[in-house]
Amino acid sequence: QSALTQPASVSGSPGQSITISCTGTSSDVGAYNYVSWYQQHPGKAPKLMIYDVTNRPSGVSNRFSGSKSGNTASLTISGLQAEDEADYYCSSYTSSHSWVFGGGTKLTVL
Amino acid sequence: QVQLVQSGAEVKKPGASVKVSCNTSGYTFTSYYMHWVRQAPGQGLEWMGIINPSGGSTTYAQKFQGRVSMTRDTSTSTVYLELRSLRSEDTAVYYCVRDSSQHAFDMWGQGTVVTVSS
Numbered sequence: 001q002s003a004l005t006q007p008a009s010v011s012g013s014p015g016q017s018i019t020i021s022c023t024g025t026s027s028d029v030g031a032y033n034y035v036s037w038y039q040q041h042p043g044k045a046p047k048l049m050i051y052d053v054t055n056r057p058s059g060v061s062n063r064f065s066g067s068k069s070g071n072t073a074s075l076t077i078s079g080l081q082a083e084d085e086a087d088y089y090c091s092s093y094t095s096s097h098s099w100v101f102g103g104g105t106k107l108t109v110l
Numbered sequence: 111q112v113q114l115v116q117s118g119a120e121v122k123k124p125g126a127s128v129k130v131s132c133n134t135s136g137y138t139f140t141s142y143y144m145h146w147v148r149q150a151p152g153q154g155l156e157w158m159g160i161i162n163p164s165g166g167s168t169t170y171a172q173k174f175q176g177r178v179s180m181t182r183d184t185s186t187s188t189v190y191l192e193l194r195s196l197r198s199e200d201t202a203v204y205y206c207v208r209d210s211s212q213h214a215f216d217m218w219g220q221g222t223v224v225t226v227s228s
Binding site for chain 2: 001003032034036038045046047048051052055057089091093096097098099100101102103104
């Protein structure tokens with residue numbers, strides 16, 4: 001199972017919006033609405049930010065939103081804040097009854 | 111509150127085995143599947159497999175088939191990861207992660223550093 005494809009890095013200024021893409025195949029991202037997104041700060045465990053493509057767990061800011069079109073999912077962060085600077089990973093359930101992650105995207109808040 | 115507490119750091123020689131534990135509390139252990147995910151230094155996340163704490167059934171990533179075992183002890187609400195025939199490329203932080211029941215990883219252990227070096 002190949003890793004999902006994410007951009008290595010994205011950046012934005014405080015207050016702006018950014019979008020991180022996550023491209024898979026018809027066997028994973030395109031097959032199920034089981035895409036999730038994780039935020040990881042240096043030296044910390046990842047944190048669930050979005051599940052089932054669009055849903056936010058309790059306590060996650062509504063500045064974070066998710067979407068999907070075909071084999072590509074996206075995470076949008078609006079009103080960028082300094083504390084959003086982190087690595088972001090997407091994940092998808094697959095038709096092989098396994099899970100796969102994206103390679104990760106480093107978000108820099110300028 | 112939900113807690114996943116993992117065992118401490120390990121240093122192993124190539125060819126050896128390592129067993130990492132993950133003790134859970136704050137929820138019904140048998141009601142949620144548990145994953146293991148690893149992260150090599152400076153690298154991304156890698157899914158290793160999943161165990162059903164209720165019946166003990168497992169599914170492993172193809173990459174680790176034959177080299178990995180995931181088990182559980184319902185009496186102590188603990189899951190275990192054993193990785194055999196270690197090589198330097200297995201140096202990583204290993205996380206136990208609860209499945210949210212929506213095919214997502216909702217609660218993460220603190221991670222266990224495994225270093226493989228001669």
